[in-house]
Amino acid sequence: xxxxxxxxxxxxxxxxxxxxxxxxxxxxxxxxxxxxxxxxxxxxxxxxxxxxxxxxxxxxxxxxxxxxxxxxxxxxxxxxxxxxxxxxxxxxxxxxxxxxxxxxxxxxxxxxxxxxxxxxxxxxxxxxxxxxxxxxxxxxxxxxxxxxxxxxxxxxxxxxxxxxxxxxxxxxxxxxxxxxxxxxxxxxxxxxxxxxxxxxxxxxxxxxxxxxxxxxxxxxxxxxxxxxxxxxxxxxxxxxxxxxxxxxxxxxxxxxxxxxxxxxxxxxxxxxxxxxxxxxxxxxxxxxxxxxxxxxxxxxxxxxxxxxxxxxxxxxxxxxxxxxxxxxxxxxxxxxxxxxxxxxxxxxxxxxxxxxxxxxxxxxxxxxxxxxxxxxxxxxxxxxxxxxxxxxxxxxxxxxxxxxxxxxxxxxxxxxxxxxxxxxxxxxxxxxxxxxxxxxxxxxxxxxxxxxxxxxxxxxxxxxxxxxxxxxxxxxxxxxxxxxxxxxxxxxxxxxxxxxxxxxxxxxxxxxxxxxxxxxxxxxxxxxxxxxxxxxxxxxxxxxxxxxxxx
Amino acid sequence: xxxxxxxxxxxxxxxxxxxxxxxxxxxxxxxxxxxxxxxxxxxxxxxxxxxxxxxxxxxxxxxxxxxxxxxxxxxxxxxxxxxxxxxxxxxxxxxxxxxxxxxxxxxxxxxxxxxxxxxxxxxxxxxxxxxxxxxxxxxxxxxxxxxxxxxxxxxxxxxxxxxxxxxxxxxxxxxxxxxxxxxxxxxxxxxxxxxxxxxxxxxxxxxxxxxxxxxxxxxxxxxxxx
Numbered sequence: 001x002x003x004x005x006x007x008x009x010x011x012x013x014x015x016x017x018x019x020x021x022x023x024x025x026x027x028x029x030x031x032x033x034x035x036x037x038x039x040x041x042x043x044x045x046x047x048x049x050x051x052x053x054x055x056x057x058x059x060x061x062x063x064x065x066x067x068x069x070x071x072x073x074x075x076x077x078x079x080x081x082x083x084x085x086x087x088x089x090x091x092x093x094x095x096x097x098x099x100x101x102x103x104x105x106x107x108x109x110x111x112x113x114x115x116x117x118x119x120x121x122x123x124x125x126x127x128x129x130x131x132x133x134x135x136x137x138x139x140x141x142x143x144x145x146x147x148x149x150x151x152x153x154x155x156x157x158x159x160x161x162x163x164x165x166x167x168x169x170x171x172x173x174x175x176x177x178x179x180x181x182x183x184x185x186x187x188x189x190x191x192x193x194x195x196x197x198x199x200x201x202x203x204x205x206x207x208x209x210x211x212x213x214x215x216x217x218x219x220x221x222x223x224x225x226x227x228x229x230x231x232x233x234x235x236x237x238x239x240x241x242x243x244x245x246x247x248x249x250x251x252x253x254x255x256x257x258x259x260x261x262x263x264x265x266x267x268x269x270x271x272x273x274x275x276x277x278x279x280x281x282x283x284x285x286x287x288x289x290x291x292x293x294x295x296x297x298x299x300x301x302x303x304x305x306x307x308x309x310x311x312x313x314x315x316x317x318x319x320x321x322x323x324x325x326x327x328x329x330x331x332x333x334x335x336x337x338x339x340x341x342x343x344x345x346x347x348x349x350x351x352x353x354x355x356x357x358x359x360x361x362x363x364x365x366x367x368x369x370x371x372x373x374x375x376x377x378x379x380x381x382x383x384x385x386x387x388x389x390x391x392x393x394x395x396x397x398x399x400x401x402x403x404x405x406x407x408x409x410x411x412x413x414x415x416x417x418x419x420x421x422x423x424x425x426x427x428x429x430x431x432x433x434x435x436x437x438x439x440x441x442x443x444x445x446x447x448x449x450x451x452x453x454x455x456x457x458x459x460x461x462x463x464x465x466x467x468x469x470x471x472x473x474x475x476x477x478x479x480x481x482x483x484x485x486x487x488x489x490x491x492x493x494x495x496x497x498x499x500x501x502x503x504x505x506x507x508x509x510x511x512x513x514x515x516x517x518x519x520x521x522x523x524x525x526x527x528x529x530x531x532x533x534x535x536x537x538x539x540x541x542x543x544x545x546x547x548x549x550x551x
Numbered sequence: 552x553x554x555x556x557x558x559x560x561x562x563x564x565x566x567x568x569x570x571x572x573x574x575x576x577x578x579x580x581x582x583x584x585x586x587x588x589x590x591x592x593x594x595x596x597x598x599x600x601x602x603x604x605x606x607x608x609x610x611x612x613x614x615x616x617x618x619x620x621x622x623x624x625x626x627x628x629x630x631x632x633x634x635x636x637x638x639x640x641x642x643x644x645x646x647x648x649x650x651x652x653x654x655x656x657x658x659x660x661x662x663x664x665x666x667x668x669x670x671x672x673x674x675x676x677x678x679x680x681x682x683x684x685x686x687x688x689x690x691x692x693x694x695x696x697x698x699x700x701x702x703x704x705x706x707x708x709x710x711x712x713x714x715x716x717x718x719x720x721x722x723x724x725x726x727x728x729x730x731x732x733x734x735x736x737x738x739x740x741x742x743x744x745x746x747x748x749x750x751x752x753x754x755x756x757x758x759x760x761x762x763x764x765x766x767x768x769x770x771x772x773x774x775x776x777x
Contacts, residue, residue, distance in 0.1 A: 120566035122576040188583045196576040197567075222587045230594030233713070241684040243709045244702060245598065251702050256601055260594055533568065 019508040020427050021522040028527050039124035040527055045110035046425075047131050052098050052106065053494070055138065059093035062086045064487065067449075067480040073473050075466040083466035084151035091154025096176050097138055099410055100183055100268065103275030104190070104221075105134070107417045108214045110425060112190060114518035114525065115208045117199025117534040122192040130185035137179030144172035153464065155265070158246035158257045162238055170239060173232045180225045183271070187221030190214050199517070201536035205296060208516055208540045212299040213278025216306035220267045220274075223310070228264035231257065258320055262313035270309040273405055274302055276373075276413030277344060280366045283420050284348050285541040286514045287363035288355025292541045294347040301340035308337050318389045327386055334384035341377050345370060360512070361435030365416030368443045372408025376401055379454065394464075397457025400450045408446055415442065415493065422497060423511045427523040428504030434496040441489030448482025515542055574745040581749040585756050592760055595717070599710050599767065602703075609703025611772035612692060613711065616681060616704075621672050622769040625665050629758045632661035636754045643747035651742055655733040658754065662726045669719055676708075683709050711768055718764060721757045725750070 025042045028034075035043060066086050069077040078086060109127065113120055121127050144150055150172045152161040161169045194215045198207070234245050235257070244250025246257040285292040292298060314322055314330030348370050357363070379401040382388050392398060419439075423429055452475040457463075461472050468476065510519040517534055518525075567573040603610045639654035673682075680688040683705050692704055728750055736742060 118566065123580060124564075124566065184587050188580060188587070191583050192576050192580045195579055196572055222583055223590050226587050226591035227594045230591055234595070234598060237709055237713055241705075241709050243683055243705050245602075245706065245709070251606070251699065251706070253601065253605070256598065260597070263594075528565070 019522070020506045021524070021526065023526060024427070024522065024524040025527045026426075026524050037128070039120070039128055041109050041113050041121050041124065041127060042425075042525065042527075044127050044131055045106050045108075048101060048105040048109060048134070051131070051135060051138065052102055055093050055097040056490075058142075059090050059098060060487070060490065062090035062093070064483065066090065067483040069466055070468070070476045071480050073468050073470045073476075078466055080466050081151060082149075084153075084464070085149030087464055088150045088153055089145055092141060092150070092172060092176065094406075095154055095268075095272070096179050097134075097141060099272040099406055100179075101134060101186075102272075102410065102414045103279060103417060104183070104214060104217055104271075105130075105186055107210075107279065107414075107421065108190065108217075108275065109186070111421065111518050112211055112214050113193060113197065114521065114529050115211050115516060116194065116197060116202050117517050117530065117536065118193060118197040119528045119530065119533075121189045122197055123189050126185050127189055130182040130189070133185065134179055134182035137175045137177070137182065140175030140178060141172055142175075144168040144175060147171065155261060156232070156235065156257075157261075158235070158238075158252070158254045159248065161235060162247040162252075163249050170236055173235055177229050177232045180229045183221045184225050187218035187225075190218040191222065194218075199534050199536055203536075205299065206536055206539055207299075209281035209292065209295070209298050209302075210278035213274050213281065213302055216302040217271050217274045217278075219303075220271050220306050220309060224264040224267040224271070227260060228268075231260040231264070234260075255317070255320060255322065258317050259313070262316045263310075266313040266316065267306075267309040269402075269405065270305055272410050273373075274305060276369065276410045277302055279413040279417035279420070280348065280369050282514075282516070283362045283366040283416055284351050284370075285543055286420075286512050287360055287366070288352050288357050289543045290351055290355040290541075291539075291543055292347065293350040294343070295539070295541070297343050298347055301343045304340040305337060308333060308340070312337060312384075315384050315389070318386055319393050331384050331386050335381065338377070338381050345374055345377070359436075361430075361432060361439055362416045362420035362512075364436060364439035364443075365412050365419060368439065368446075369409060369412040369416065372404050372412060372443075372446065376404030376408055379404065392457055394462055395457035396453040396461050396463055399463050400453035400457060403450045403453075408450070412442065412446075415439075418493070418497070420512070421518075422500070423507030424518060424521075424523045424525070426501055426504070427507055428500045429507045429511060430493075430496050430500040430504055434492060438489050438492040438496075441485055441492065445482050445485030445487075445489050449479050449486055450482070452476070452478040452482075515540060577745050577749055578752075581752045585752060588756060592714075592717070595710070595714055596763070596767075599714065602706055602710070603771075606700075606703035606706065609696070609700045610707045612696065612700070613704045613707030614768060614772040616676075616679070616689070616692075617711070617769050618672060618675065619769040619773065621668050622765050625668050626761065626765050628661050628665050628668070629761050632658045632665070633755055633758045635661065636751050640744075640748050640751045643742045643744040646742045646744075648736065648740065648742055651747070652733055652737060655729055655736075655747075659726050659729050659733070662722055662729075666719060666722055666726075669715065681708055682712070714764055714768070718757065718760055721760070725754050725757055729754070 025040055035047065038044060038047075065078060066083065069075065069083060069086075075083070109121070147168045150165075150168055152165055152169060156169065156173060156176075161173075194207070194211060237243070238245040238247060238250075238252065242250070244252030246252045246254050248254055281292060281298060312330055312334045314326055315334045318327050318331075359367075379397070383392065383398065383401055415438075419430070419435055456472055456475045456479075459472070461468055507523050509521065509523050511523075512519075517530075517536070520534065521529055563570055563573060567576070635654045635657040639651055639658065642651035642654060676682055677686065680686050680690070687705055687708070689704070692701060696704065732743070732746055732750060736747075
């Protein structure tokens with residue numbers, strides 16, 4: 001029997017009143033303006049959820065076209081320049097408009113205030129502003145796509161983006177530039193909220209680890225993102241003024257671009273994975289019915305990753321002509337990141353050990369996350385080894401590693417989080433059997449898509465080519481077949497989650513029997529979250545193994 | 552107490568527990584924002600330092616084209632505005648409306664003088680054909696330097712306009728914000744200490760950026776004989 005069924009049975013035996021509150025944040029007002037001008041962090045979270053889902057499927061369609069093209073060694077579906085535009089579109093949309101905002105702006109917005117017992121974020125209007133800025137950036141990026149696309153790759157590397165580009169680089173860069181300010185504002189809001197808005201008794205080391213994850217992410221957002229902004233600004237200056245900043249033909253320095261770009265973009269990959277840690281930190285103890293192992297280590301590990309993440313950008317440039325000694329230092333610091341990361345994986349597994357593990361949908365996603373993230377992390381260590389990196393640099397090995405972290409990690413965690421908190425967000429349950437099926441499809445489809453790419457990369461297939469030697473075809477066909485399974489796994493939740501809004505069973509305040517202040521509110525929560533400011537008297541994750549009927 | 556200025560309580564937003572929490576949040580928000588700003592300008596300073604090291608001769612030529620006297624006056628003006636802003640913060644804490652408003656207005660006037668001097672400088676640069684993208688053909692340098700070196704001078708001016716322009720933009724935003732704040736204080740008869748202090752932090756930060764810009768752009772090559 002799953003936890004949800006068990007808890008529901010217990011509720012039905014008790015006072016069987018309707019547990020769907022008449023007045024909640026969804027029903028308090030109904031006009032369109034009440035959504036578009038809302039300052040309620042929960043409604044803004046919903047706005048973000050709708051927007052990033054839209055961008056996810058745009059980025060996904062580009063990936064679909066690419067996988068179709070790669071079914072055959074010859075370029076028959078897409079011309080080379082169209083293929084370039086597709087992988088650029090896929091990268092820009094997925095990184096800047098889906099992965100970066102995904103967990104912080106949706107789940108973080110919704111749950112960070114509730115988890116620390118606050119009525120809202122510190123600056124609700126700035127929160128709304130961040131969504132509008134995000135949308136404005138997104139419109140620029142969409143305009144660049146519709147106008148004919150960009151073919152620089154998501155990294156905007158010079159001289160692709162300067163000398164050799166006649167596409168809409170400026171437009172797309174403007175979109176990314178603008179969207180950056182949205183994540184700066186989110187980060188600023190989170191930092192102030194965590195510092196100043198905690199309920200009485202909610203000490204730093206009583207905060208749920210999801211809040212720690214949001215805090216660590218926010219630090220990267222406010223310190224890294226402005227550097228990307230200034231880099232894109234300089235790129236725009238170069239293109240408008242025709243003066244050499246990054247373009248070697250005009251006397252500029254392309255390595256400077258790479259330094260500045262990765263100074264943001266390496267920390268940014270931690271913006272795209274630490275929130276995933278946060279979600280898994282919540283799910284694993286809940287469905288193991290155990291206190292999380294090594295709480296303080298988990299919190300400190302995330303902070304360590306956030307800070308060390310600023311010191312490793314050079315490992316993207318081992319073959320770019322940076323000094324060998326710089327390369328050695330960057331390699332060593334990159335290995336150091338493996339330590340806090342390994343602590344996290346170790347602690348998740350130890351939490352499971354002797355726990356009362358139940359395989360509800362969120363837990364399936366979380367378990368998938370741990371496995372896939374482990375593979376992604378270990379291959380990351382291979383890539384931070386100088387000599388190995390020279391061999392596999394710019395091959396599908398890197399593509400596979402990156403996707404194991406970003407898709408196997410962050411997207412799995414995001415979906416796990418959505419399934420975990422869906423009853424709280426909407427007050428409804430989704431059909432468990434469909435949830436499990438989609439989790440399974442995503443896991444199988446993902447591995448089939450990306451594991452062959454490790455092999456391809458090791459055999460030497462470079463990334464970003466639309467043609468390849470015939471001997472690589474079998475791995476590419478496997479990968480494309482996996483992608484189609486993955487696509488089904490992504491579309492399914494969209495369908496059954498939307499249907500659950502109308503047909504789902506009433507969830508009740510705490511269907512999983514989870515700890516955490518957000519579960520002490522009705523589902524969906526009222527506009528001000530708490531009737532009275534809660535007073536916290538115990539540590540997080542005080543789960544006790546329940547003696548239930550054995551199955 | 553009939554003569555005392557009526558001090559309205561500022562509105563407590565509904566998601567805060569008390570005014571202390573609200574004020575602390577506002578100030579921490581400003582500090583966090585300034586951390587972002589440091590990184591924002593930092594990338595630009597890095598680019599400037601790298602290219603000055605690579606193309607020293609061209610950058611020295613460019614730097615000598617600037618009117619360091621104007622920069623000197625502007626530095627003085629800005630430092631004075633920092634004083635008046637600091638006084639405004641103090642008077643806001645004491646709840647003295649009149650001197651608070653006077654100091655805010657002085658800060659705005661000094662800020663505007665800075666922008667005025669900057670505008671004169673920019674117009675002289677335009678007259679001398681020193682604006683890349685618009686009209687870059689300084690006669691004196693064209694005769695003296697080869698094409699590559701001229702490119703370096705041009706790069707200097709791109710960075711000069713980008714850095715001082717970004718700084719000027721921050722000044723404009725600061726002056727406008729102080730204007731709105733002063734108007735609110737005048738109308739509501741309430742010295743909003745937290746907002747004045749937060750805006751003060753911003754103003755001092757913008758000053759501080761100039762304190763770095765002035766020597767790096769104007770003074771650094773004054774003893775470089777050409």
